Every structure is written in structure tokens, then in C-alpha cells.
Amino acid sequence: MLKQNKFISIISIAGTSLAIMMIMVLIVSESIKNVSIAPEPNRERTMYMRYEIKKGKETKNTNINSAISYEIYKGYLSDLKEPELVSIQSNGWDKSQISTSENQMDRKAMNVKSTDANFWKIMSLSFIEGSPFSEEDFKSGLKKTVITERTAKELYGNQRALGKTINIDFKPYIIVGIVKDISPIFKFAYTDIYIPYTSKGGFEKNGFEILLLAKNKKDFEAISEEIRTAERKFNVTDSEWNLTLLGPYNHSIYLLNTNNNEPDIKGNARKNIFIFSILLLIPAINLSSFSLSRIRKRTEEIGVRKAFGAKRYVILFQVLYENFITSLIGGIIGLILSYIIVIWLKQWLLGIDTDGTLPLETLVSLPIFFAVFIVCILLNLLSAGIPAYKASKIKIVDSLNRNNL
Known part of the structure; x- marks a missing residue:
């Protein structure tokens, strides 16, 4: 699938990696500030x-x-x-x-x-x-x-x-x-x-x-x-x-407020939800057009499969699964890029001087990898969910004639 249209595949992976990079920069920065490891294991x-x-x-x-x-x-x-x-x-x-x-x-x-x-x-x-x-x-x-x-x-x-x-x-x-x-x-x-x-x-x-x-x-x-x-x-x-x-x-x-004021817990939660929503929705809208373009080229295949008895959920899960592979590749690249950005901008993001160090344990942890996986799933559902749903609902005749998609 990735080799059929290399240009679209590269653009999709690049768009996914950049979107996940921006989200993971925030997640990695927060994880570094709060993870329980030596010398502050408690x-x-x-x-x-x-x-x-x-x-x-x-x-x-x-x-x-x-x-x-x-x-x-x-x-x-x-x-x-x-x-x-x-x-x-x-x-x-x-x-x-x-x-x-x-x-x-x-x-x-x-x-x-x-x-x-x-x-x-x-x-x-x-x-x-x-x-x-x-x-x-x-x-x-x-x-x-x-x-x-x-x-x-x-x-x-x-x-x-x-x-x-x-x-x-x-x-x-x-x-x-x-x-x-x-x-x-x-x-x-x-x-x-x-x-x-x-x-x-x-x-x-x-x-x-x-x-x-x-x-x-x-x-x-x-x-x-x-x-x-x-x-x-x-x-x-x-x-x-x-x-x-x-x-x-x-x-x-x-750590929410370093100016000796009462922490605004609800305000901080609303701010984080807004930022994550923007960072997810805008790339997802852009990437959905690539997902739709890829699906349009496979309408005959979808029609043939449905003619031989493939259920709607089978078509839906196939499209989501294939798109998830692209999202996962982009996620891995995005995570690596986020590490580079966090280390490069550590003074701005974490308040650490340029000669300060970031221990490897603060960057590499199971919660961070789990966060990447969750972000990949969300981005996959948002970018490919509607095209996949439309592809699963299209009638066999329309699929074979490349109509109504």
C-alpha cells in the first residue's frame, strides 16, 4: 500500500510525524517535570x-x-x-x-x-x-x-x-x-x-x-x-x-504555578485540552484528505471484497488498520523528533541552562511510549475514521463504478 503511491505515503507519514512531534514535546516536557526517578524517586x-x-x-x-x-x-x-x-x-x-x-x-x-x-x-x-x-x-x-x-x-x-x-x-x-x-x-x-x-x-x-x-x-x-x-x-x-x-x-x-499563587488546576486542564485538541484536529483534517485519496483508488477492490461477502466492519477495520501502520511509523519518527526538540529547547521548555543535562531515564519511559501509542490511535481515528466509514457503507455497484465516495 505504501509503495503504490510513494508521494502520498511520504506526505502522510511526514504530516503524522510533525503532528505527533508537537504533541509529544508537551507530553515529554511534562513527564520530565513529574516522573518519579532518582534522585527524586518519591x-x-x-x-x-x-x-x-x-x-x-x-x-x-x-x-x-x-x-x-x-x-x-x-x-x-x-x-x-x-x-x-x-x-x-x-x-x-x-x-x-x-x-x-x-x-x-x-x-x-x-x-x-x-x-x-x-x-x-x-x-x-x-x-x-x-x-x-x-x-x-x-x-x-x-x-x-x-x-x-x-x-x-x-x-x-x-x-x-x-x-x-x-x-x-x-x-x-x-x-x-x-x-x-x-x-x-x-x-x-x-x-x-x-x-x-x-x-x-x-x-x-x-x-x-x-x-x-x-x-x-x-x-x-x-x-x-x-x-x-x-x-x-x-x-x-x-x-x-x-x-x-x-x-x-x-x-x-x-509546579503549576511558580509565582507563589494558588495553582489554577481547572484553568490549566482547560488550557491543556484546548492545546491538544488543536494539535490533533488540524493535522487530522489535513491528513483525512490523503486518506480519502488513497481509498478512492481502491474502490474497485472494496467493491469486489464486499461482493464476495466482506462485512462493513471488515472493510472499516482494514482501512483503519492500514492507516494505523502509517500513523505508527509517523509516531516513531515524531517521538524521536520530540526528543531532539526538547533537548534543543530545554532552556525554554524546562528552564534548564544550556549546559544542564537531561538524564536518559527522564526521556525514555513506558508512560511516554504508551502516550505515543494513544496519540497514534486518536490521530488515526480522526484522520481516517470518516473516509473508512464512508468506504464501508458504499454500495457494491457504486464501488465498482467508483461513484459516491
Whole structure:
């Protein structure tokens, strides 16, 4: 069938591949942001929060923020019973002045994440040497640090970095572990240097992001109810300030809005449905003309088959099956092209610098292949469904005379 009219076949496959490429760029981008793989293997079980606090009933100049104050965390959220683990961390994108003890004048600006010992239980970082700082180190506020492989090479070249001392904002820290480099797409795991937040003076006055790890997704509702209880407890005991704890949200919802506003879940769903509909319908309408042209050249064959007893559904499924093969070929090409586009435009699509990497595991996964298959079926039904239905309904005489199609 593909060889009978090579030009139409090439155009059909090219049109299908471009249509699927545009759809898969969106699907692959969303998958990269939300897939649960190391170093963030628990994304599907992790919940996040924002908060709003205002004086009394004042409504002016109030902001929603994801960095919850340590005072609120310690007093109302640190002893939650429903989550399996609770961890807090500072923004890992904050820059600090880093230097080695051997060359303190050569300072470099690097990202430092302040966190706790539970961070290492929620995340799954691959250690090249050493180990993370322990719970005892954290409680004691010891100045111990874990750095990435890239940081170690930048500071010490080919020398061994484990056990050496580096200065973080002019404070000496001992390197106890070295981990493999992490892609910036893993927002909550990514940084250059990890330290216990208790090792920094005045940490009680800072704000932290809270990560709540559920035992399973069924516990999300119970965790939300416990958060509401903590919120009511604060508002009962504090007569001056009014606290609103927003969420907790699952990973995908939390990432919907990065401007510290309440996520617009319904609006985002409507937007995605509209975009996918446009990306499916316009190519399908264009490709349907090629399907119709191909079927017109086979009307005699269809008439003969029906004359020998072929049922309508047999003709219908044959046309859809043959067109699906074309869609599947285009789908494979479109998926490969979507990978190229995502890697090429990663800064625009994912907010990753040009020197940032995309792990292979984020690109190649069973859900992505399943999505390609579903898109191929939808595009096949939309582009070939009406021509196939008309071909199955045409009378035998009209088929043999090439009429009414």
C-alpha cells in the first residue's frame, strides 16, 4: 500500500510525524517535570505547601510564599503524625562564597542547600565517596557537607576532596561525601553543596520549603486534614496573626504555578485540552484528505471484497488498520523528533541552562511510549475514521463504478 503511491505515503507519514512531534514535546516536557526517578524517586508520594499570613483581617499587601518560617514549622508542623517523613530545606539556588582551606582568596559562587537528615531518606543521591551527614551530625549542628562531583573537580581538580575542609561563607566545613552531579530539572534535589541547616547561625529566623512524604497516595487526604488542624491551632493561639496553609499539593499541582499563587488546576486542564485538541484536529483534517485519496483508488477492490461477502466492519477495520501502520511509523519518527526538540529547547521548555543535562531515564519511559501509542490511535481515528466509514457503507455497484465516495 505504501509503495503504490510513494508521494502520498511520504506526505502522510511526514504530516503524522510533525503532528505527533508537537504533541509529544508537551507530553515529554511534562513527564520530565513529574516522573518519579532518582534522585527524586518519591515525587508521586511527596506533598508540598505554601502559606499566607496576615495581620488580623488585613487583606492588603499579603503574599503567598513557599518558604514557611522555621517558627511555624517547629511549632506546628514538625511533629505531624500522618506523613512518613517531614523534611525542610532552604532554596538550593542561593549562592554562597566557597573557597578551599588551601586557597581562601580564590572564592567561587556556588549553590548551597541547607537541609536536614530526612532529606537523604526522601531523595536518592548516588554517592561516589563517603556518606551523608547523619542525624546526630544534624542535631549537633556539626559543620559537615556533601558536595557534587562537579564541585569537587572545580575546587580540587584531580585531587581527592573527601575529608578536606572548604569554607562556606567563610565558615569551615568538612567534606564527608561526594555525590554524582544532579540535573537542574530535579528542583528539590539539585544544588552544588549540601549542609545541615543547624550548622548555620540564625537558622531559626529563616524560611524553609517543607516536603511531606506520604506512606502512599491514599494518605494524602489524611495529611491534608492534619495540616488544617495545625492551621486552626495556630490561629487559636495567636490573636494577632492569621495563618492560611495552602495545600498540601502533590508534585504536579505544586509546579503549576511558580509565582507563589494558588495553582489554577481547572484553568490549566482547560488550557491543556484546548492545546491538544488543536494539535490533533488540524493535522487530522489535513491528513483525512490523503486518506480519502488513497481509498478512492481502491474502490474497485472494496467493491469486489464486499461482493464476495466482506462485512462493513471488515472493510472499516482494514482501512483503519492500514492507516494505523502509517500513523505508527509517523509516531516513531515524531517521538524521536520530540526528543531532539526538547533537548534543543530545554532552556525554554524546562528552564534548564544550556549546559544542564537531561538524564536518559527522564526521556525514555513506558508512560511516554504508551502516550505515543494513544496519540497514534486518536490521530488515526480522526484522520481516517470518516473516509473508512464512508468506504464501508458504499454500495457494491457504486464501488465498482467508483461513484459516491
